[in-house]
Amino acid sequence: MAANPVPRHERRPRSFYALALFFALFVVFLYGPVVTILTLSFQGPSGGLTFPMNGLSLYWFERLWSGGGTVDIGAAFRRSLALGLTVLVLTVVISVLAGLAFRKRFRGSAALFYVAVASLIVPSIVVSLGIALEFRIVDDVLRPALASLGLADARGNSLGLFTSGLGAHLSWTLPFGLLIMFAVFNRLDKSYEEAARDLGATSWQSFRFVILPMIAPFLIGIALFGFTLSWDEIARSSQTMGSTNTLPLELAALTTTVTTPEIYALGTTVTAVSFTVIFGTLAAFLALQRRRRTRLPKAG
Incomplete structure (x- = not known):
C-alpha cells in the first residue's frame, strides 16, 4: 500500500532549503x-x-611541551592561565557589586555607567596604548619619589602581567559583565527579598540565600566571558604586558617566524583550553540546574 503523500500545506518551502544551505556554508566558513x-x-x-x-x-x-620548540609554552601557558583566572574572579565580583549598587539611583549614575562601558567603543589598540602610557607617566612621576624613600627601585617598570596587563583585560571584560548584571537585576523580583526580610533575614542572608541562587546561572556566564576574553586577548595585551608575553601574544609572534606545524600545535592547544572552559562552564550550569530541581519540594 503506497504511503500517504505529505499534504501540500505541510511541505517546507524552497526558502527553507536555501537558508539551510546558507547556514551550512556559514558553519563551514566559521569552523x-x-x-x-x-x-x-x-x-x-x-x-x-x-x-x-x-x-x-x-x-x-611533544616539542612544544618539552621546551624544545621556539616558544616556552609552559611559562606562557601558566601566565595566561593565572591572568585569565584573576580576570574571571574580578569580573564576577565587580560586576555583582556594581549591579547591586545600581539597583538604587544615585547622583552621577548615568555618567558612571557610560564611562564604564565606553571601552567597548574605543579601539582595543588605542586602549592598550593609553594604559601603557598611563603607567609610564606613573613611573616617571611616582617612582623617583618612592625611590628617594627607599620604597621602590628608580630603574623599575610598572608595566607587567598583574598591573597594566590586568587593567587592560578588565577594561575589556568588565563592560560585558556589567551589562549582564544590570539586565539581571532590572528583571529581579524584589518581593523575594522583602519576604526574606519579613522572616527575619539580614541583608547578607537575603543576598546569600535568596539573590545569589537566583543570579548564579548568570554569574557562570559572566565568568565564562571573563576568562575566554582574557585568554584570547591580543590587541589590549600588545602594549601592556611589559617584558612578559601571554600565550596569544606568543602565537601572534610565531606567525611571522615559524614555518613548521609547531604553530598549529600551539593554536590547537589554545583552542582546546577555550573549548574546555566553555564546555566545563556548561556542565557546571547543568549541574547547578539539576541540583536546584532535586532540592525543590515535590508536589502532592
Whole structure:
C-alpha cells in the first residue's frame, strides 16, 4: 500500500532549503579553519604548513611541551592561565557589586555607567596604548619619589602581567559583565527579598540565600566571558604586558617566524583550553540546574 503523500500545506518551502544551505556554508566558513589547523598539527617531524599531511603523530605537541620548540609554552601557558583566572574572579565580583549598587539611583549614575562601558567603543589598540602610557607617566612621576624613600627601585617598570596587563583585560571584560548584571537585576523580583526580610533575614542572608541562587546561572556566564576574553586577548595585551608575553601574544609572534606545524600545535592547544572552559562552564550550569530541581519540594 503506497504511503500517504505529505499534504501540500505541510511541505517546507524552497526558502527553507536555501537558508539551510546558507547556514551550512556559514558553519563551514566559521569552523573550517579550526578543523584545518587541528588536523595539520598532528603531522610527523617532516610535516609542513599545507596539505597533504606528512605522517601522523604528536611530535609537534611533544616539542612544544618539552621546551624544545621556539616558544616556552609552559611559562606562557601558566601566565595566561593565572591572568585569565584573576580576570574571571574580578569580573564576577565587580560586576555583582556594581549591579547591586545600581539597583538604587544615585547622583552621577548615568555618567558612571557610560564611562564604564565606553571601552567597548574605543579601539582595543588605542586602549592598550593609553594604559601603557598611563603607567609610564606613573613611573616617571611616582617612582623617583618612592625611590628617594627607599620604597621602590628608580630603574623599575610598572608595566607587567598583574598591573597594566590586568587593567587592560578588565577594561575589556568588565563592560560585558556589567551589562549582564544590570539586565539581571532590572528583571529581579524584589518581593523575594522583602519576604526574606519579613522572616527575619539580614541583608547578607537575603543576598546569600535568596539573590545569589537566583543570579548564579548568570554569574557562570559572566565568568565564562571573563576568562575566554582574557585568554584570547591580543590587541589590549600588545602594549601592556611589559617584558612578559601571554600565550596569544606568543602565537601572534610565531606567525611571522615559524614555518613548521609547531604553530598549529600551539593554536590547537589554545583552542582546546577555550573549548574546555566553555564546555566545563556548561556542565557546571547543568549541574547547578539539576541540583536546584532535586532540592525543590515535590508536589502532592
